[in-house]
Amino acid sequence: MSNAEMARQAEFGEGFIAALDQSGGSTPKALRLYGIEESEYSNDDEMFDLIHAMRSRIVMSPAFTGDKVMGAILFEMTMDREIGGKPSARYLWEDRRVVPFLKVDNGLEEAADGVQVMKPMPTLDEVCARAVGHGVFGTKMRSVIGAANAEGVERNVAQQFEIGRQILGHGLVPILEPEVTISIPDKAEAEDMLRSAILAQLEALPDDQRIMLKLTLPEMDNHYKVLIDHPQVMRVVALSGGYSREEANARLARNTGMIASFSRALTEGLSAKQSDAEFDATLAATITSIYEASVAG
CATH class of the missing domain: 3.20.20.70 (Aldolase class I)
Structure with missing residues:
Protein backbone atom coordinates (compact mmCIF):
# COMPACT_ATOMS: atom_id res chain seq x y z
CA MET A 1 0.00 0.00 0.00
CA SER A 2 1.29 3.47 -0.86
CA ASN A 3 1.21 5.77 2.16
CA ALA A 4 1.70 8.79 -0.11
CA GLU A 5 -1.36 7.81 -2.15
CA MET A 6 -3.41 7.32 1.00
CA ALA A 7 -2.23 10.68 2.35
CA ARG A 8 -3.35 12.39 -0.88
CA GLN A 9 -6.76 10.73 -0.64
CA ALA A 10 -7.06 11.60 3.07
CA GLU A 11 -6.19 15.26 2.52
CA PHE A 12 -7.73 16.03 -0.86
CA GLY A 13 -10.12 13.19 -1.70
CA GLU A 14 -13.73 14.23 -2.07
CA GLY A 15 -16.40 12.53 -0.02
CA PHE A 16 -16.58 11.51 3.61
CA ILE A 17 -15.27 9.06 6.21
CA ALA A 18 -17.55 6.15 7.05
CA ALA A 19 -17.48 5.36 10.78
CA LEU A 20 -17.76 1.57 11.05
CA ASP A 21 -16.26 1.39 14.52
CA GLN A 22 -19.13 0.56 16.89
CA SER A 23 -17.56 -1.05 19.94
CA GLY A 24 -18.92 -3.77 22.20
CA GLY A 25 -21.07 -1.33 24.17
CA SER A 26 -22.77 0.22 21.14
CA THR A 27 -23.03 -2.95 19.01
CA PRO A 28 -26.43 -4.19 20.34
CA LYS A 29 -28.01 -0.83 19.49
CA ALA A 30 -26.38 -0.78 16.04
CA LEU A 31 -27.67 -4.31 15.37
CA ARG A 32 -31.15 -3.42 16.64
CA LEU A 33 -31.30 -0.46 14.24
CA TYR A 34 -30.20 -2.90 11.52
CA GLY A 35 -33.17 -5.15 12.33
CA ILE A 36 -31.41 -7.79 14.44
CA GLU A 37 -32.80 -8.16 17.97
CA GLU A 38 -30.75 -9.31 20.96
CA SER A 39 -32.82 -12.50 21.04
CA GLU A 40 -31.23 -13.48 17.69
CA TYR A 41 -27.77 -14.05 19.20
CA SER A 42 -26.76 -15.71 22.43
CA ASN A 43 -23.22 -14.47 23.18
CA ASP A 44 -20.61 -11.84 22.28
CA ASP A 45 -19.00 -14.02 19.60
CA GLU A 46 -22.27 -14.33 17.71
CA MET A 47 -22.95 -10.61 18.20
CA PHE A 48 -19.57 -9.65 16.74
CA ASP A 49 -20.03 -12.08 13.85
CA LEU A 50 -23.33 -10.35 13.02
CA ILE A 51 -21.89 -6.83 13.19
CA HIS A 52 -18.95 -7.91 11.03
CA ALA A 53 -21.40 -9.32 8.50
CA MET A 54 -23.20 -5.96 8.50
CA ARG A 55 -19.96 -4.02 8.03
CA SER A 56 -18.79 -6.40 5.29
CA ARG A 57 -22.12 -6.01 3.48
CA ILE A 58 -21.73 -2.21 3.60
CA VAL A 59 -18.09 -2.20 2.46
CA MET A 60 -18.70 -4.68 -0.38
CA SER A 61 -21.78 -2.83 -1.65
CA PRO A 62 -21.19 -1.32 -5.14
CA ALA A 63 -21.62 2.29 -3.98
CA PHE A 64 -18.99 2.02 -1.22
CA THR A 65 -15.90 3.22 -3.12
CA GLY A 66 -13.28 5.94 -2.83
CA ASP A 67 -15.21 8.07 -5.32
CA LYS A 68 -17.57 9.17 -2.53
CA VAL A 69 -16.22 7.45 0.60
CA MET A 70 -12.78 8.92 1.31
CA GLY A 71 -12.02 6.70 4.31
CA ALA A 72 -13.45 4.27 6.84
CA ILE A 73 -12.85 3.92 10.59
CA LEU A 74 -12.57 0.31 11.73
CA PHE A 75 -13.10 -1.32 15.11
CA GLU A 76 -9.99 -3.28 16.19
CA MET A 77 -11.79 -6.61 15.80
CA THR A 78 -12.75 -5.62 12.24
CA MET A 79 -9.10 -4.92 11.40
CA ASP A 80 -8.23 -8.42 12.60
CA ARG A 81 -10.88 -10.02 10.38
CA GLU A 82 -11.26 -10.40 6.63
CA ILE A 83 -13.57 -8.79 4.10
CA GLY A 84 -13.81 -10.25 0.62
CA GLY A 85 -11.14 -12.83 1.42
CA LYS A 86 -8.51 -10.24 2.46
CA PRO A 87 -7.55 -8.55 5.72
CA SER A 88 -10.12 -5.76 6.14
CA ALA A 89 -7.75 -2.76 5.81
CA ARG A 90 -6.16 -4.19 2.67
CA TYR A 91 -9.56 -4.87 1.12
CA LEU A 92 -10.66 -1.30 1.82
CA TRP A 93 -7.65 0.26 0.11
CA GLU A 94 -6.84 -2.24 -2.63
CA ASP A 95 -10.38 -3.10 -3.73
CA ARG A 96 -12.39 0.00 -2.75
CA ARG A 97 -9.76 2.80 -2.70
CA VAL A 98 -11.01 3.76 0.76
CA VAL A 99 -8.39 4.90 3.32
CA PRO A 100 -8.44 2.68 6.46
CA PHE A 101 -8.39 4.20 9.96
CA LEU A 102 -8.55 2.36 13.30
CA LYS A 103 -10.47 3.27 16.47
CA SER A 240 -23.34 13.48 13.33
CA GLY A 241 -23.57 13.33 17.13
CA GLY A 242 -27.21 12.28 17.31
CA TYR A 243 -28.57 14.69 14.72
CA SER A 244 -30.77 13.01 12.10
CA ARG A 245 -29.05 12.48 8.77
CA GLU A 246 -31.16 15.29 7.26
CA GLU A 247 -30.19 17.75 10.01
CA ALA A 248 -26.54 16.64 9.99
CA ASN A 249 -26.30 17.01 6.21
CA ALA A 250 -27.92 20.46 6.32
CA ARG A 251 -25.49 21.68 9.00
CA LEU A 252 -22.52 20.13 7.23
CA ALA A 253 -23.33 21.79 3.90
CA ARG A 254 -23.08 25.20 5.63
CA ASN A 255 -19.51 24.56 6.87
CA THR A 256 -16.93 25.20 4.16
CA GLY A 257 -14.21 22.58 3.86
CA MET A 258 -15.65 20.26 6.52
CA ILE A 259 -16.54 16.72 5.48
CA ALA A 260 -18.66 14.08 7.19
CA SER A 261 -17.63 11.15 9.34
CA PHE A 262 -21.01 9.66 10.14
CA SER A 263 -21.83 6.35 11.84
CA ARG A 264 -25.51 6.07 12.79
CA ALA A 265 -26.47 8.50 10.01
CA LEU A 266 -24.69 6.23 7.52
CA THR A 267 -26.55 3.05 8.52
CA GLU A 268 -29.94 4.74 8.97
CA GLY A 269 -32.51 2.85 6.88
CA LEU A 270 -30.40 -0.27 6.33
CA SER A 271 -31.83 -3.62 7.43
CA ALA A 272 -30.63 -7.20 7.59
CA LYS A 273 -34.02 -8.15 6.19
CA GLN A 274 -33.56 -6.18 2.95
CA SER A 275 -32.72 -7.96 -0.28
CA ASP A 276 -29.28 -7.09 -1.69
CA ALA A 277 -30.94 -4.88 -4.29
CA GLU A 278 -32.90 -2.96 -1.63
CA PHE A 279 -29.88 -2.71 0.66
CA ASP A 280 -27.58 -1.50 -2.12
CA ALA A 281 -30.12 1.07 -3.34
CA THR A 282 -30.69 2.43 0.18
CA LEU A 283 -26.97 2.62 0.92
CA ALA A 284 -26.21 4.24 -2.46
CA ALA A 285 -28.79 6.97 -1.78
CA THR A 286 -27.39 7.54 1.72
CA ILE A 287 -23.79 7.71 0.47
CA THR A 288 -24.79 10.19 -2.23
CA SER A 289 -26.62 12.46 0.25
CA ILE A 290 -23.70 12.52 2.71
CA TYR A 291 -21.20 12.98 -0.14
CA GLU A 292 -23.16 15.93 -1.53
CA ALA A 293 -23.31 17.59 1.89
CA SER A 294 -19.55 17.01 2.31
CA VAL A 295 -18.63 18.64 -1.02
CA ALA A 296 -21.24 21.44 -0.78
CA GLY A 297 -19.18 23.61 1.54
Whole structure:
Protein backbone atom coordinates (compact mmCIF):
# COMPACT_ATOMS: atom_id res chain seq x y z
CA MET A 1 0.00 0.00 0.00
CA SER A 2 1.29 3.47 -0.86
CA ASN A 3 1.21 5.77 2.16
CA ALA A 4 1.70 8.79 -0.11
CA GLU A 5 -1.36 7.81 -2.15
CA MET A 6 -3.41 7.32 1.00
CA ALA A 7 -2.23 10.68 2.35
CA ARG A 8 -3.35 12.39 -0.88
CA GLN A 9 -6.76 10.73 -0.64
CA ALA A 10 -7.06 11.60 3.07
CA GLU A 11 -6.19 15.26 2.52
CA PHE A 12 -7.73 16.03 -0.86
CA GLY A 13 -10.12 13.19 -1.70
CA GLU A 14 -13.73 14.23 -2.07
CA GLY A 15 -16.40 12.53 -0.02
CA PHE A 16 -16.58 11.51 3.61
CA ILE A 17 -15.27 9.06 6.21
CA ALA A 18 -17.55 6.15 7.05
CA ALA A 19 -17.48 5.36 10.78
CA LEU A 20 -17.76 1.57 11.05
CA ASP A 21 -16.26 1.39 14.52
CA GLN A 22 -19.13 0.56 16.89
CA SER A 23 -17.56 -1.05 19.94
CA GLY A 24 -18.92 -3.77 22.20
CA GLY A 25 -21.07 -1.33 24.17
CA SER A 26 -22.77 0.22 21.14
CA THR A 27 -23.03 -2.95 19.01
CA PRO A 28 -26.43 -4.19 20.34
CA LYS A 29 -28.01 -0.83 19.49
CA ALA A 30 -26.38 -0.78 16.04
CA LEU A 31 -27.67 -4.31 15.37
CA ARG A 32 -31.15 -3.42 16.64
CA LEU A 33 -31.30 -0.46 14.24
CA TYR A 34 -30.20 -2.90 11.52
CA GLY A 35 -33.17 -5.15 12.33
CA ILE A 36 -31.41 -7.79 14.44
CA GLU A 37 -32.80 -8.16 17.97
CA GLU A 38 -30.75 -9.31 20.96
CA SER A 39 -32.82 -12.50 21.04
CA GLU A 40 -31.23 -13.48 17.69
CA TYR A 41 -27.77 -14.05 19.20
CA SER A 42 -26.76 -15.71 22.43
CA ASN A 43 -23.22 -14.47 23.18
CA ASP A 44 -20.61 -11.84 22.28
CA ASP A 45 -19.00 -14.02 19.60
CA GLU A 46 -22.27 -14.33 17.71
CA MET A 47 -22.95 -10.61 18.20
CA PHE A 48 -19.57 -9.65 16.74
CA ASP A 49 -20.03 -12.08 13.85
CA LEU A 50 -23.33 -10.35 13.02
CA ILE A 51 -21.89 -6.83 13.19
CA HIS A 52 -18.95 -7.91 11.03
CA ALA A 53 -21.40 -9.32 8.50
CA MET A 54 -23.20 -5.96 8.50
CA ARG A 55 -19.96 -4.02 8.03
CA SER A 56 -18.79 -6.40 5.29
CA ARG A 57 -22.12 -6.01 3.48
CA ILE A 58 -21.73 -2.21 3.60
CA VAL A 59 -18.09 -2.20 2.46
CA MET A 60 -18.70 -4.68 -0.38
CA SER A 61 -21.78 -2.83 -1.65
CA PRO A 62 -21.19 -1.32 -5.14
CA ALA A 63 -21.62 2.29 -3.98
CA PHE A 64 -18.99 2.02 -1.22
CA THR A 65 -15.90 3.22 -3.12
CA GLY A 66 -13.28 5.94 -2.83
CA ASP A 67 -15.21 8.07 -5.32
CA LYS A 68 -17.57 9.17 -2.53
CA VAL A 69 -16.22 7.45 0.60
CA MET A 70 -12.78 8.92 1.31
CA GLY A 71 -12.02 6.70 4.31
CA ALA A 72 -13.45 4.27 6.84
CA ILE A 73 -12.85 3.92 10.59
CA LEU A 74 -12.57 0.31 11.73
CA PHE A 75 -13.10 -1.32 15.11
CA GLU A 76 -9.99 -3.28 16.19
CA MET A 77 -11.79 -6.61 15.80
CA THR A 78 -12.75 -5.62 12.24
CA MET A 79 -9.10 -4.92 11.40
CA ASP A 80 -8.23 -8.42 12.60
CA ARG A 81 -10.88 -10.02 10.38
CA GLU A 82 -11.26 -10.40 6.63
CA ILE A 83 -13.57 -8.79 4.10
CA GLY A 84 -13.81 -10.25 0.62
CA GLY A 85 -11.14 -12.83 1.42
CA LYS A 86 -8.51 -10.24 2.46
CA PRO A 87 -7.55 -8.55 5.72
CA SER A 88 -10.12 -5.76 6.14
CA ALA A 89 -7.75 -2.76 5.81
CA ARG A 90 -6.16 -4.19 2.67
CA TYR A 91 -9.56 -4.87 1.12
CA LEU A 92 -10.66 -1.30 1.82
CA TRP A 93 -7.65 0.26 0.11
CA GLU A 94 -6.84 -2.24 -2.63
CA ASP A 95 -10.38 -3.10 -3.73
CA ARG A 96 -12.39 0.00 -2.75
CA ARG A 97 -9.76 2.80 -2.70
CA VAL A 98 -11.01 3.76 0.76
CA VAL A 99 -8.39 4.90 3.32
CA PRO A 100 -8.44 2.68 6.46
CA PHE A 101 -8.39 4.20 9.96
CA LEU A 102 -8.55 2.36 13.30
CA LYS A 103 -10.47 3.27 16.47
CA VAL A 104 -7.92 2.98 19.31
CA ASP A 105 -9.56 4.35 22.47
CA ASN A 106 -10.83 2.14 25.30
CA GLY A 107 -13.87 4.23 26.17
CA LEU A 108 -14.46 7.08 28.60
CA GLU A 109 -13.71 7.91 32.22
CA GLU A 110 -16.49 9.20 34.50
CA ALA A 111 -17.37 12.87 33.99
CA ALA A 112 -15.30 15.48 35.84
CA ASP A 113 -15.09 19.25 35.19
CA GLY A 114 -17.84 18.84 32.60
CA VAL A 115 -15.85 16.43 30.40
CA GLN A 116 -15.12 12.76 29.96
CA VAL A 117 -11.51 12.05 29.08
CA MET A 118 -10.36 8.73 27.65
CA LYS A 119 -9.51 5.72 29.76
CA PRO A 120 -5.84 4.67 29.84
CA MET A 121 -4.53 2.84 26.76
CA PRO A 122 -1.74 0.62 28.09
CA THR A 123 -1.53 -1.45 24.89
CA LEU A 124 -1.62 1.51 22.47
CA ASP A 125 1.93 1.01 21.16
CA GLU A 126 1.22 -2.65 20.40
CA VAL A 127 -2.10 -1.79 18.71
CA CYS A 128 -0.43 0.91 16.60
CA ALA A 129 2.33 -1.50 15.55
CA ARG A 130 -0.29 -4.04 14.47
CA ALA A 131 -2.21 -1.35 12.61
CA VAL A 132 0.91 -0.40 10.67
CA GLY A 133 1.39 -4.07 9.80
CA HIS A 134 -2.16 -4.20 8.44
CA GLY A 135 -1.60 -1.14 6.25
CA VAL A 136 -3.81 1.20 8.29
CA PHE A 137 -3.22 4.91 7.57
CA GLY A 138 -4.46 6.54 10.76
CA THR A 139 -6.34 6.22 14.03
CA LYS A 140 -9.33 7.74 15.79
CA MET A 141 -10.07 8.27 19.48
CA ARG A 142 -13.04 9.94 21.14
CA SER A 143 -13.52 11.95 24.30
CA VAL A 144 -16.55 14.04 25.30
CA ILE A 145 -17.20 17.65 26.31
CA GLY A 146 -20.46 18.02 28.23
CA ALA A 147 -20.19 21.62 29.48
CA ALA A 148 -18.46 24.93 28.76
CA ASN A 149 -15.88 24.39 31.50
CA ALA A 150 -12.58 25.92 30.34
CA GLU A 151 -10.41 23.80 32.64
CA GLY A 152 -12.17 20.60 31.59
CA VAL A 153 -12.03 21.44 27.88
CA GLU A 154 -8.31 22.22 28.05
CA ARG A 155 -7.59 18.97 29.92
CA ASN A 156 -9.65 16.99 27.39
CA VAL A 157 -7.83 18.51 24.40
CA ALA A 158 -4.41 18.18 26.07
CA GLN A 159 -5.00 14.43 26.49
CA GLN A 160 -6.03 14.10 22.83
CA PHE A 161 -2.83 15.79 21.65
CA GLU A 162 -0.60 13.91 24.11
CA ILE A 163 -1.83 10.54 22.87
CA GLY A 164 -1.89 11.89 19.31
CA ARG A 165 1.88 12.51 19.54
CA GLN A 166 2.38 8.92 20.68
CA ILE A 167 0.42 7.72 17.63
CA LEU A 168 2.37 10.03 15.29
CA GLY A 169 5.51 8.29 16.56
CA HIS A 170 4.31 5.13 14.79
CA GLY A 171 3.90 6.94 11.46
CA LEU A 172 0.11 6.94 11.76
CA VAL A 173 -2.09 10.04 11.37
CA PRO A 174 -4.35 10.47 14.42
CA ILE A 175 -7.91 11.75 14.16
CA LEU A 176 -8.51 13.60 17.44
CA GLU A 177 -12.19 13.57 18.43
CA PRO A 178 -13.16 15.80 21.37
CA GLU A 179 -16.93 15.55 20.84
CA VAL A 180 -19.19 18.33 22.12
CA THR A 181 -22.55 16.88 23.21
CA ILE A 182 -25.24 18.33 20.94
CA SER A 183 -27.90 18.70 23.66
CA ILE A 184 -26.03 20.91 26.15
CA PRO A 185 -27.36 24.47 26.68
CA ASP A 186 -23.90 26.07 26.49
CA LYS A 187 -22.80 24.28 23.32
CA ALA A 188 -21.69 27.45 21.50
CA GLU A 189 -19.54 28.54 24.48
CA ALA A 190 -18.01 25.06 24.74
CA GLU A 191 -17.14 25.25 21.02
CA ASP A 192 -15.38 28.60 21.54
CA MET A 193 -13.29 27.02 24.32
CA LEU A 194 -12.60 23.95 22.21
CA ARG A 195 -11.36 25.95 19.23
CA SER A 196 -9.04 28.00 21.47
CA ALA A 197 -7.68 24.89 23.21
CA ILE A 198 -7.00 23.14 19.89
CA LEU A 199 -5.22 26.20 18.44
CA ALA A 200 -3.02 26.41 21.56
CA GLN A 201 -2.07 22.72 21.24
CA LEU A 202 -1.34 23.09 17.52
CA GLU A 203 1.14 25.88 18.37
CA ALA A 204 3.14 23.35 20.41
CA LEU A 205 3.05 20.62 17.74
CA PRO A 206 6.31 20.25 15.76
CA ASP A 207 6.01 21.78 12.30
CA ASP A 208 6.49 18.47 10.49
CA GLN A 209 3.64 16.73 12.32
CA ARG A 210 0.04 16.79 11.07
CA ILE A 211 -3.20 15.60 12.60
CA MET A 212 -6.86 15.33 11.66
CA LEU A 213 -9.82 16.47 13.76
CA LYS A 214 -13.31 15.02 14.17
CA LEU A 215 -15.64 17.62 15.64
CA THR A 216 -19.32 18.06 16.41
CA LEU A 217 -21.15 20.19 13.83
CA PRO A 218 -20.94 23.70 15.32
CA GLU A 219 -23.67 26.16 16.29
CA MET A 220 -21.97 28.92 14.33
CA ASP A 221 -21.33 28.09 10.67
CA ASN A 222 -17.61 27.95 9.76
CA HIS A 223 -16.64 28.16 13.44
CA TYR A 224 -13.77 25.73 12.75
CA LYS A 225 -12.60 27.28 9.47
CA VAL A 226 -9.39 28.49 11.16
CA LEU A 227 -8.63 24.82 11.99
CA ILE A 228 -9.54 23.61 8.49
CA ASP A 229 -7.06 26.15 7.07
CA HIS A 230 -4.30 25.37 9.59
CA PRO A 231 -1.19 23.93 7.87
CA GLN A 232 -0.82 21.16 10.47
CA VAL A 233 -4.41 19.97 10.15
CA MET A 234 -4.78 17.50 7.30
CA ARG A 235 -8.57 17.41 7.45
CA VAL A 236 -11.49 18.37 9.70
CA VAL A 237 -14.37 15.92 9.64
CA ALA A 238 -17.77 16.18 11.32
CA LEU A 239 -19.56 13.67 13.51
CA SER A 240 -23.34 13.48 13.33
CA GLY A 241 -23.57 13.33 17.13
CA GLY A 242 -27.21 12.28 17.31
CA TYR A 243 -28.57 14.69 14.72
CA SER A 244 -30.77 13.01 12.10
CA ARG A 245 -29.05 12.48 8.77
CA GLU A 246 -31.16 15.29 7.26
CA GLU A 247 -30.19 17.75 10.01
CA ALA A 248 -26.54 16.64 9.99
CA ASN A 249 -26.30 17.01 6.21
CA ALA A 250 -27.92 20.46 6.32
CA ARG A 251 -25.49 21.68 9.00
CA LEU A 252 -22.52 20.13 7.23
CA ALA A 253 -23.33 21.79 3.90
CA ARG A 254 -23.08 25.20 5.63
CA ASN A 255 -19.51 24.56 6.87
CA THR A 256 -16.93 25.20 4.16
CA GLY A 257 -14.21 22.58 3.86
CA MET A 258 -15.65 20.26 6.52
CA ILE A 259 -16.54 16.72 5.48
CA ALA A 260 -18.66 14.08 7.19
CA SER A 261 -17.63 11.15 9.34
CA PHE A 262 -21.01 9.66 10.14
CA SER A 263 -21.83 6.35 11.84
CA ARG A 264 -25.51 6.07 12.79
CA ALA A 265 -26.47 8.50 10.01
CA LEU A 266 -24.69 6.23 7.52
CA THR A 267 -26.55 3.05 8.52
CA GLU A 268 -29.94 4.74 8.97
CA GLY A 269 -32.51 2.85 6.88
CA LEU A 270 -30.40 -0.27 6.33
CA SER A 271 -31.83 -3.62 7.43
CA ALA A 272 -30.63 -7.20 7.59
CA LYS A 273 -34.02 -8.15 6.19
CA GLN A 274 -33.56 -6.18 2.95
CA SER A 275 -32.72 -7.96 -0.28
CA ASP A 276 -29.28 -7.09 -1.69
CA ALA A 277 -30.94 -4.88 -4.29
CA GLU A 278 -32.90 -2.96 -1.63
CA PHE A 279 -29.88 -2.71 0.66
CA ASP A 280 -27.58 -1.50 -2.12
CA ALA A 281 -30.12 1.07 -3.34
CA THR A 282 -30.69 2.43 0.18
CA LEU A 283 -26.97 2.62 0.92
CA ALA A 284 -26.21 4.24 -2.46
CA ALA A 285 -28.79 6.97 -1.78
CA THR A 286 -27.39 7.54 1.72
CA ILE A 287 -23.79 7.71 0.47
CA THR A 288 -24.79 10.19 -2.23
CA SER A 289 -26.62 12.46 0.25
CA ILE A 290 -23.70 12.52 2.71
CA TYR A 291 -21.20 12.98 -0.14
CA GLU A 292 -23.16 15.93 -1.53
CA ALA A 293 -23.31 17.59 1.89
CA SER A 294 -19.55 17.01 2.31
CA VAL A 295 -18.63 18.64 -1.02
CA ALA A 296 -21.24 21.44 -0.78
CA GLY A 297 -19.18 23.61 1.54
